[in-house]
Amino acid sequence: MNNYKEIYTGKIKFPEEKKRRIKKKLVKILDEKNFSEKEIDLISYSRGYWPISLQWFLKGYLPSLPNFVTWPINTEQVSEILKLAKEEKVPVIPYGGGTSVTGGVVPLKGGIVIDLKKMNKIIEINDLDLTVTAEAGINGKILEEKLNSRGYTSRHIPQSLPASTLGGWIATKAAGQFSTKYGKIENLVLGLEAVLPNGEIINSKIKPASSTGPEIEKLFLGSEGTIGVITKATLKIWPLPEEKKLLSFKFKSFTESLEAARKILRKGIYPAVIRLYDEDETELKFQDFTEDRESLGIFIVEGMKEITGQEKKAIERICKNEGAKNCGEEPVKKWLNERFDVITDISQYLPMKVVFDTVEVAATWSKIPTLYRKMKKEISSIEGVLLSSAHASHFYLNGACLYFTIGGIPPEDVKLEDFYFNFWSKAMKACLESGGTISHHHGIGLLRKKWLKEEIGESTYRLLKKIKEVFDSSEIMNPGKLI
Amino acid sequence: MWRGKYRNILICSVCPNICGANCPVFLAKNTETVSPSGKARVAYLYLKKKILDVTNSVNLFYLCTECSACQIICPLNISLGEELRKIKEELGENNLVPFYLKQVKEITEKMNLFGMEYSEKYAGEKEGKPEVLLYIGCSASRFRGKTVEAVINFLRKTKTGFMTSPVHEKCCGLPLLQAGFKKEFIEIGKVNAEEINNLEVKEIITLCPSCTYTFKEIYPKYGLKIKKRIKHITSFLIELVNKGKIKIGKYREKERVVYHDPCILARQLNIVNEPRFLLRKTGVKILSPPHKGKETFCCGSGGLLRFSNPKIAEEIAKKRLKDLLSTKPEVIVSACPTCEETLQKQLNQIEWKVRVQVRDIMEHIHETVTIGN
Ligand SMILES: Cc1cc2nc3c(=O)[nH]c(=O)nc-3n(C[C@H](O)[C@H](O)[C@H](O)COP(=O)(O)OP(=O)(O)OC[C@H]3O[C@@H](n4cnc5c(N)ncnc54)[C@H](O)[C@@H]3O)c2cc1C
Numbered sequence: 001m002n003n004y005k006e007i008y009t010g011k012i013k014f015p016e017e018k019k020r021r022i023k024k025k026l027v028k029i030l031d032e033k034n035f036s037e038k039e040i041d042l043i044s045y046s047r048g049y050w051p052i053s054l055q056w057f058l059k060g061y062l063p064s065l066p067n068f069v070t071w072p073i074n075t076e077q078v079s080e081i082l083k084l085a086k087e088e089k090v091p092v093i094p095y096g097g098g099t100s101v102t103g104g105v106v107p108l109k110g111g112i113v114i115d116l117k118k119m120n121k122i123i124e125i126n127d128l129d130l131t132v133t134a135e136a137g138i139n140g141k142i143l144e145e146k147l148n149s150r151g152y153t154s155r156h157i158p159q160s161l162p163a164s165t166l167g168g169w170i171a172t173k174a175a176g177q178f179s180t181k182y183g184k185i186e187n188l189v190l191g192l193e194a195v196l197p198n199g200e201i202i203n204s205k206i207k208p209a210s211s212t213g214p215e216i217e218k219l220f221l222g223s224e225g226t227i228g229v230i231t232k233a234t235l236k237i238w239p240l241p242e243e244k245k246l247l248s249f250k251f252k253s254f255t256e257s258l259e260a261a262r263k264i265l266r267k268g269i270y271p272a273v274i275r276l277y278d279e280d281e282t283e284l285k286f287q288d289f290t291e292d293r294e295s296l297g298i299f300i301v302e303g304m305k306e307i308t309g310q311e312k313k314a315i316e317r318i319c320k321n322e323g324a325k326n327c328g329e330e331p332v333k334k335w336l337n338e339r340f341d342v343i344t345d346i347s348q349y350l351p352m353k354v355v356f357d358t359v360e361v362a363a364t365w366s367k368i369p370t371l372y373r374k375m376k377k378e379i380s381s382i383e384g385v386l387l388s389s390a391h392a393s394h395f396y397l398n399g400a401c402l403y404f405t406i407g408g409i410p411p412e413d414v415k416l417e418d419f420y421f422n423f424w425s426k427a428m429k430a431c432l433e434s435g436g437t438i439s440h441h442h443g444i445g446l447l448r449k450k451w452l453k454e455e456i457g458e459s460t461y462r463l464l465k466k467i468k469e470v471f472d473s474s475e476i477m478n479p480g481k482l483i
Numbered sequence: 484m485w486r487g488k489y490r491n492i493l494i495c496s497v498c499p500n501i502c503g504a505n506c507p508v509f510l511a512k513n514t515e516t517v518s519p520s521g522k523a524r525v526a527y528l529y530l531k532k533k534i535l536d537v538t539n540s541v542n543l544f545y546l547c548t549e550c551s552a553c554q555i556i557c558p559l560n561i562s563l564g565e566e567l568r569k570i571k572e573e574l575g576e577n578n579l580v581p582f583y584l585k586q587v588k589e590i591t592e593k594m595n596l597f598g599m600e601y602s603e604k605y606a607g608e609k610e611g612k613p614e615v616l617l618y619i620g621c622s623a624s625r626f627r628g629k630t631v632e633a634v635i636n637f638l639r640k641t642k643t644g645f646m647t648s649p650v651h652e653k654c655c656g657l658p659l660l661q662a663g664f665k666k667e668f669i670e671i672g673k674v675n676a677e678e679i680n681n682l683e684v685k686e687i688i689t690l691c692p693s694c695t696y697t698f699k700e701i702y703p704k705y706g707l708k709i710k711k712r713i714k715h716i717t718s719f720l721i722e723l724v725n726k727g728k729i730k731i732g733k734y735r736e737k738e739r740v741v742y743h744d745p746c747i748l749a750r751q752l753n754i755v756n757e758p759r760f761l762l763r764k765t766g767v768k769i770l771s772p773p774h775k776g777k778e779t780f781c782c783g784s785g786g787l788l789r790f791s792n793p794k795i796a797e798e799i800a801k802k803r804l805k806d807l808l809s810t811k812p813e814v815i816v817s818a819c820p821t822c823e824e825t826l827q828k829q830l831n832q833i834e835w836k837v838r839v840q841v842r843d844i845m846e847h848i849h850e851t852v853t854i855g856n
Binding site: 038039040041043044045047049054057058060062069071095097098099115117118120137139140141142145149160162163338340341342343344346347350351 | 485493494496497498499500501502503504505510513514515516521524525527528531533534535536539540543556557558559773
């Protein structure tokens, strides 16, 4: 973010005549009840869950407001809204659960919010293909509960599950807590339907794999509302696992716990969950189970009975070889109990005027140790930073994601925003210098836009801009985000 | 605000809506604004006087069934409904309660939420030396005559000395509080407490879980004290069974019954197993609906939603009925006259498709009861 003041644009004023015209057309498309320009609705769709905007909100500052909020109930309505927006050159902000932590849903230039939450039907659960097809606005928890009641799971369980949506996951390339075994959302989507900014509807085949040239629909993965609106998607599902085994170990250091994880994956064992906490985070969260400066690791293996037992044994052996001590099931149960709770911490931080955020980056194994050290050093060197702990919870044969939690109180002469963007700058710079990728699953949004060019390289960046233009020549789709 | 009475509103306003998917109003309307955190965000800005549109903000605060489904999943154990009630009390003090809740204020004169005639309907019943005050409640007297008759028959059959309110039964006052009329709530509460305390009964049994909850838990918070044991009818029944005073026969063998947990009974009064225990004794097959026990789902008539927004209330009722019917029951049993009335009304609209009865647990049980061992 070059200039955060850009966000305080307030409500964009259209000429009255234009406003009336757009309103009339929107009401015609949607019906009065699925359209609003009430202040309470505009406010509700102004913020998302970008941490700095929470601080602004508490002071009573509202980031930019949209001009209209719409709740289409089918793909055709989405298409009509987009046609209208293009005709009138009005920005459109696709909105799922509003859990974006990067300013992705802030209506920077006003316009029309398209909230997908009323498009929330499950269209088909296919037992033979093991797929679920649903409308993009379906809530994660509702989807998972419906699947569970039929004996399945999507195994895509982000911490924001109770509030985020299928479309939002795809648009941000989200990752769930079980991603080590089942993959991120991009590994789970088998097909989708989307509406292009000119109103055209595209539909991809549901397929396990194909070799038919570049798959255009895949551009919607991580598109953050900038090339169109996802209206439907098909995901892989799994029968609920027969058995689960919970394990935890304490390691002498975070480096050693990471080594253990690397060796486990190298043996071809993919636990559904691996969570390794650095020494600081272990102290904060698992004090009762560890001694000074240890690193706790928790593992969940799941699947068929015959296999989980064997995997458990192998993990125990590898961790022991790394010098770890067994901590039993309790730490895992503690995590399972608390895994959707963010508000307890937040309600403690905010009144103390603590500025906080989470930064998730990733790298291949060879770069992980430097990435961790460098980011931690840079962040904690900032005056006012009180916390810079990390954990790793998404693992791959070739590397892992590191997830930093940063919190601090700006020194007296430093503005809140300067402090916040400063720790982000330091973190991003350290990440890029260590060869890491600047986001593993939260996306770019408003927040990380500044570093995207460096991340992907100038030529690729230019190409990406051109691709966006092909989709969105009128530049109406979620302006100011991603690119 | 972090230390004041609105602390929890503030916390909810910065929560990412962890409880959203539990909230019946949110699930019926699917807009960010009516979600629990959405309401808290508007409430926070309203309290900070940052909102110009007061009317719509106030209307929004009443889009809550006060069912506390949010509290069940909240790591901080906050019920947004309870928190919003604090704002409503201020609205009441400043004469800002929305016009559509005027009917509620009339409770102070008409004594019953649905009109004077219902406050007299079952007044003056008496049997033996009354040890028990049967407190019928607004909803049962207005809508559930069958339930009231079943209870009275039951009490007579079990030779329980009981009475109903001598001349008029006055509403417990909860709707007043839910609308924001705190002063009026305290007034009616005082009259109720005085009248009940003067009776020679030892305990009060109520048909409506809300009445028990109000007398037992809410009155003391407002300095009102009822010096009698207060029980929901299901607790009373269980005691009779446990003491061996009554026996429930398996007269309803093989009937397919789905039990709908009333929110307040399950969540506030912790009565979840008792009704099932009683049902099991009648020999029925108890079916398991989505959302049960403390995780139950509101019937739509919680709070004052059916007055503030009948359409959303109906949507919620539809959803709940669908859940219950998904178990393919012959009978829906509950233990709250308001839930029963709501579900029955909803069922009537699709009666041509399904033949399902709605019964209060007392209607279900009273005929199967015999006295002693
Ligand atoms: C407490 C908390 C925990 C979190 N935990 C995780 C986690 O474990 N893993 C993870 O990956 N992320 C996590 N996040 C981040 C966030 O939940 C994800 O980015 C999520 O995928 C966003 O989904 P949403 O439905 O809320 O989307 P929104 O926030 O509504 O939107 C996000 C972006 O996607 C676009 N968008 C939304 N829907 C559509 C659509 N249908 N078509 C086109 N564009 C669309 C929006 O315009 C926006 O740019 C967390 C956030 C919070 C607040």
